[in-house]
Amino acid sequence: MRILSGIKPTGELTLGNYLGALKNFKAFEKQGECFIFIADLHALTLPIEPKVLKENSKSLAAFYLASGLDPKKTTLFLQSDVSAHSELNAILQNYLYMGELSRMTQFKDKAKSMKDSAIGLGLFAYPVLMSADILLYDADVVPVGEDQVQHIELTRDLVNRFNKRYGKVLVMPKANINKVSKRIMSLSDPTKKMSKSDPKGDIYLKDNPDVIRKKIMSAVTDSGNEIKYDEVNKPGISNLLVIYAAIKGIDIPASEKHFQGYRYGDFKKEIADTVINELKPFMERYQEIMKSDLVNQVLLDGAKRANKIANITLKRVKRAVGLFDEK
Ligand code: TYM
Numbered sequence: 142m143r144i145l146s147g148i149k150p151t152g153e154l155t156l157g158n159y160l161g162a163l164k165n166f167k168a169f170e171k172q173g174e175c176f177i178f179i180a181d182l183h184a185l186t187l188p189i190e191p192k193v194l195k196e197n198s199k200s201l202a203a204f205y206l207a208s209g210l211d212p213k214k215t216t217l218f219l220q221s222d223v224s225a226h227s228e229l230n231a232i233l234q235n236y237l238y239m240g241e242l243s244r245m246t247q248f249k250d251k252a253k254s255m256k257d258s259a260i261g262l263g264l265f266a267y268p269v270l271m272s273a274d275i276l277l278y279d280a281d282v283v284p285v286g287e288d289q290v291q292h293i294e295l296t297r298d299l300v301n302r303f304n305k306r307y308g309k310v311l312v313m314p315k316a317n318i319n320k321v322s323k324r325i326m327s328l329s330d331p332t333k334k335m336s337k338s339d340p341k342g343d344i345y346l347k348d349n350p351d352v353i354r355k356k357i358m359s360a361v362t363d364s365g366n367e368i369k370y371d372e373v374n375k376p377g378i379s380n381l382l383v384i385y386a387a388i389k390g391i392d393i394p395a396s397e398k399h400f401q402g403y404r405y406g407d408f409k410k411e412i413a414d415t416v417i418n419e420l421k422p423f424m425e426r427y428q429e430i431m432k433s434d435l436v437n438q439v440l441l442d443g444a445k446r447a448n449k450i451a452n453i454t455l456k457r458v459k460r461a462v463g464l465f466d467e468k
Contacts, residue, residue, distance in 0.1 A: 142173030
């Protein structure tokens with residue numbers, strides 16, 4: 142089995158990225174061959190300073206390693222180090238259509254506050270490149286948070302469309318979402334997803350423990366005083382229950398049961414302790430890795446391995462569509 146996922150090095154990584162994606166990758170090492178990458182080409186779809194992008198990319202590689210991924214088992218690489226992503230993107234863009242791309246929720250969300258003249262083609266075509274990322278490695282499973290499922294569904298439509306025309310060329314991928322942590326919400330507005338651009342509602346992995354505690358203690362809760370999972374009437378409490386369950390690796394009813402009879406204040410205090418205790422050793426490993434030369438070595442090695450596999454698929458696709466490639 143092949144497993145593939147990526148994260149964009151666009152901003153500070155949040156607890157949402159950590160629980161919804163990063164923390165889940167390690168478990169897949171036992172199940173098959175893993176490819177985990179830094180989606181730096183995707184990071185260009187919205188304006189970003191070159192220096193920031195470069196720093197974020199290195200930092201994300203260190204986060205991957207700090208999460209326990211073993212670079213001997215998992216191929217860790219930079220998307221831009223494998224030119225086949227851009228080449229396959231150029232081919233696949235002909236098999237995805239304007240109508241379906243304009244219906245993507247992520248595109249609509251990002252574009253709604255922008256003028257048409259400021260929306261780059263890359264933002265619109267984001268799912269095309271994402272399809273190329275997935276299909277180049279013949280990925281069977283793509284672990285992501287819920288917000289990415291629509292893009293993977295579109296990749297599946299593309300595979301059907303492409304294989305119907307050219308034969309069995311592309312492998313059908315499937316999204317894998319962690320049922321508990323698929324959608325971590327903002328602490329300041331628990332009806333909104335935690336994203337990388339809301340300093341009050343986000344917990345950033347780089348926040349120090351005092352900041353984390355402060356953010357959790359002032360998280361929006363709900364009226365009443367019962368600790369109960371109820372997404373509609375108690376979104377704030379529910380989100381904190383989810384965070385606890387995701388960290389402890391338990392289900393939501395077990396999390397609810399643990400906090401039965403707690404008052405809001407004590408509940409939040411324990412959530413803060415839990416998040417801090419989870420992130421502390423992780424961040425210590427991260428700091429150590431950032432000081433070392435490991436990231437460069439791992440990415441160099443990862444690029445070699447990724448290129449080898451990606452080029453095999455690219456060749457297969459080029460031949461299938463009739464591009465002259467006799468080398
Ligand atoms: P990015 O960087 O926006 O998100 C990285 C991962 O974090 C998950 N995530 C969340 N999960 C739970 N709760 C949240 N609040 C939350 N916020 C983010 C996302 O679902 C994602 O899994 N397009 C991808 C990057 C990418 C990719 C790919 C992923 C590019 N090519 C190919 C898989 C396969 C993205 O959204 O990154």
